[in-house]
Amino acid sequence: MSPALPTNIADCDIHPAVRSMTDLEPWLSKQWIDHFRTYGALRQTHYVSGAPYHKSQPNASRRDAYPPEGGPQGSSLEFLRKQHLDGNGIGFGILNPLVQSQGVRNLEHSAALCRAINHWQAEVWIANEPRLRASIVVPYEDPEVAAEEIAFWADNDSFVQVLLLSRTSFLPGQKRYWPIYAAAAEAGLPVGIHAFGNSGWPVSSVGWPSFYMDEMIGHAQTSQAGLVSLVIEGVFERWPSLKLVLVESGFTWAPSLMWRLDKTFDTLRSEVPHLKLKPSEYIKRNVWWTSQPMDEPENKRFLADIFDWLGWDRLLFSSDYPHWDFDDPAKVITFPATDEQRYSFFIGNAKAVYGF
Amino acid sequence: MRIDCDIHPFVPNTRALFPYMPEQWREMSEVRGIDDLHSINYPDSTPLTVRADWRPSDGRPASDAATIARQALDPFCSDIGILNCLYGVQTLFSEDLAYAYARALNDWVRAEFLDRDPRFRASIVVSLENIEMAVAEIERCAVDRRFVQVLLLAGSARPLGRRNFWPIYQAAIRHDLAVGIHAGSELRNPPTALGWPSFYLEDYAANAQSFQYQLTSLFTEGVFNRFPTLKVVMLESGWTWVPALLWRIAKYWGGLRMEIPWADRSPAEIVRDQIRFSLTPTDAPPDPAMLTRLTEHIGSDEVLLFSTDYPHAQFTDDEVFPEAFDADFRDKICNANPLATYRRLGALP
Numbered sequence A: 001m002s003p004a005l006p007t008n009i010a011d012c013d014i015h016p017a018v019r020s021m022t023d024l025e026p027w028l029s030k031q032w033i034d035h036f037r038t039y040g041a042l043r044q045t046h047y048v049s050g051a052p053y054h055k056s057q058p059n060a061s062r063r064d065a066y067p068p069e070g071g072p073q074g075s076s077l078e079f080l081r082k083q084h085l086d087g088n089g090i091g092f093g094i095l096n097p098l099v100q101s102q103g104v105r106n107l108e109h110s111a112a113l114c115r116a117i118n119h120w121q122a123e124v125w126i127a128n129e130p131r132l133r134a135s136i137v138v139p140y141e142d143p144e145v146a147a148e149e150i151a152f153w154a155d156n157d158s159f160v161q162v163l164l165l166s167r168t169s170f171l172p173g174q175k176r177y178w179p180i181y182a183a184a185a186e187a188g189l190p191v192g193i194h195a196f197g198n199s200g201w202p203v204s205s206v207g208w209p210s211f212y213m214d215e216m217i218g219h220a221q222t223s224q225a226g227l228v229s230l231v232i233e234g235v236f237e238r239w240p241s242l243k244l245v246l247v248e249s250g251f252t253w254a255p256s257l258m259w260r261l262d263k264t265f266d267t268l269r270s271e272v273p274h275l276k277l278k279p280s281e282y283i284k285r286n287v288w289w290t291s292q293p294m295d296e297p298e299n300k301r302f303l304a305d306i307f308d309w310l311g312w313d314r315l316l317f318s319s320d321y322p323h324w325d326f327d328d329p330a331k332v333i334t335f336p337a338t339d340e341q342r343y344s345f346f347i348g349n350a351k352a353v354y355g356f
Numbered sequence B: 001m002r003i004d005c006d007i008h009p010f011v012p013n014t015r016a017l018f019p020y021m022p023e024q025w026r027e028m029s030e031v032r033g034i035d036d037l038h039s040i041n042y043p044d045s046t047p048l049t050v051r052a053d054w055r056p057s058d059g060r061p062a063s064d065a066a067t068i069a070r071q072a073l074d075p076f077c078s079d080i081g082i083l084n085c086l087y088g089v090q091t092l093f094s095e096d097l098a099y100a101y102a103r104a105l106n107d108w109v110r111a112e113f114l115d116r117d118p119r120f121r122a123s124i125v126v127s128l129e130n131i132e133m134a135v136a137e138i139e140r141c142a143v144d145r146r147f148v149q150v151l152l153l154a155g156s157a158r159p160l161g162r163r164n165f166w167p168i169y170q171a172a173i174r175h176d177l178a179v180g181i182h183a184g185s186e187l188r189n190p191p192t193a194l195g196w197p198s199f200y201l202e203d204y205a206a207n208a209q210s211f212q213y214q215l216t217s218l219f220t221e222g223v224f225n226r227f228p229t230l231k232v233v234m235l236e237s238g239w240t241w242v243p244a245l246l247w248r249i250a251k252y253w254g255g256l257r258m259e260i261p262w263a264d265r266s267p268a269e270i271v272r273d274q275i276r277f278s279l280t281p282t283d284a285p286p287d288p289a290m291l292t293r294l295t296e297h298i299g300s301d302e303v304l305l306f307s308t309d310y311p312h313a314q315f316t317d318d319e320v321f322p323e324a325f326d327a328d329f330r331d332k333i334c335n336a337n338p339l340a341t342y343r344r345l346g347a348l349p
Helices: A021-027 A030-039 A077-086 A107-128 A143-153 A175-187 A212-232 A254-271 A279-286 A301-310 A339-354 B014-020 B023-032 B065-076 B095-114 B131-142 B163-174 B200-221 B242-259 B267-274 B288-298 B327-341
Strands: A009-014 A090-095 A100-103 A132-137 A159-165 A191-194 A244-247 A287-290 B003-007 B080-083 B120-125 B147-155 B178-185 B232-235 B275-278
Touching: A009 A077, A009 A244, A009 A339, A021 A107, A030 A107, A077 A090, A077 A107, A090 A107, A090 A339, A100 A107, A100 A159, A107 A132, A107 A143, A107 A159, A132 A143, A143 A175, A159 A175, A175 A191, A212 A244, A212 A254, A212 A279, A212 B200, A212 B242, A254 A279, A254 A301, A254 B200, A279 A287, A301 B242, A301 B288, B003 B065, B003 B232, B003 B327, B014 B023, B014 B095, B023 B095, B065 B080, B065 B095, B080 B095, B095 B120, B095 B131, B120 B131, B131 B147, B131 B163, B147 B163, B147 B200, B163 B178, B178 B200, B200 B232, B200 B242, B200 B267, B242 B267, B242 B288, B267 B275
Parallel strands: A009 A090, A090 A132, A132 A159, A159 A191, A191 A244, A244 A287, B003 B080, B080 B120, B120 B147, B147 B178, B178 B232, B232 B275
Antiparallel strands: none
């Protein structure tokens, strides 16, 4: 049931953390250092001190992932190397920093923080660990500036994708965000959209739920809305070779979403004459999903159906290290799969998408 | 026996409701020019709102009992049709105005449909702006056994599991009524959690996500644990998304059950016991074998209820059923499943 893992697998979602925001100061001007110390980074959410829904663990991270030298989980390259890269046989890992920067209300501050985080990734992490690559963090609520950030790093081999969060202030396919996709297409970089962010809207289309659990489950619905927008607005019609990777959004919802979109498109296509293909055809051509959190049907073979329906070439292994809902690569495929399928999932698809 | 669980009568305009409204509200509506409450959930002229062969040459479709009987009941050999009126009274902000219009709407449905054809049943429309008024309206209408369900919209201001809504569920149980949640929105929130889409196609597709948030909320808040006899019916929700959502809820229930200690049944069990889905629209895969497999993912043949979603355009001719469903399954969907869901249908002649 558990054949050996391929060696040197790819983990497409690793979260490096700052020990504190002062880690970014080497790349911030005195103005922004003073600004942050005085006013913080204003977000579109409730607390200065944390998230609107309290996480299940401190920093939403594994209790066994605190580095021995101190600091929050994910803040030590040495311990990441030991516990995760060596420990789980990771040969290629993509960093997706969720450090406060994207979606900060003061757009110039957001841009300054994103630039600093990108320097920090390149100089502290990637320069010291050949197995890692980074994602370009962009101030997506100021799309022109985000496009400049992409262009700034486009030739730097440390970076393999552009990172957005799923909770943008407007639906991500809308024209206001197109400079980002134009820049990513120009640079030949995939766009990764990771769950989370603070859109300024309630976390669901039916208002604020009570529980962290609703929020976590709800990322799947919010990611669906984002994908629908990207498809229906015609982003993939405009940039046919753009690669979109949905990170930590879940993926088992994707087949039924495609069926629903195709059915609705059949009836309402006169509204969207700019679409030349069926919605599912764009999704099959342009979209990939990372695997974590892997859903858990009572019958594990049902998951194999979803892999079959989406295609084994569309799913990329991710662990979400060091977060609490981490998926262990040795345990993540719970149903029979061929060696070829496992290779695609753990290595081949990431190679095809990120070109490493 | 065949029971169609989702048929939509259309109100021609507010004037049609005036006879069912106290003078105060009638006069206010006239003075202020409140001519229509047609919500953006189903714009009149889109190809989805009304199937071409059901669209009259002028005026709204489905506005009288004879037309609905002729177009929705007779061709499908339905013995019973449950009317879910989607006029936009739930979007009104004034509690008093919303209450007056909900009352008028329910009385209009009773007089214009229930009293004109014995095959009709109906849902009680309520506004959630004021829960006491909603409960009062349920109590008022429940006296008439032809009302079989309370009708809510998937796009609510707050998630429907939240405790302030529980008096509605208690009232429903008290009167043997199911709670129906239908596609559409009160529009206190935009149609998506990321704001307003550019296209109606997205508005409509987004209903499925609103239902997913609602099912999650009903589960996490413990509505089904507190009310184990409650039946919730998701109407025009689509249903092929259900297994994937249940797997995700199960995943996080595993990790986060400390937040919801009352949850003592898995989400899959709760759906099998207490949640139902109207058949139409079937957002079906291209290959019937996949749909057969998907019904195995759901793990129950008791959760689907026959519906045409008349006059919305969801299928051509009379092809309501997906090819993959065999005769026994179809029969169950038409008969046993609705009868087990709507307790008030049990005493049918």
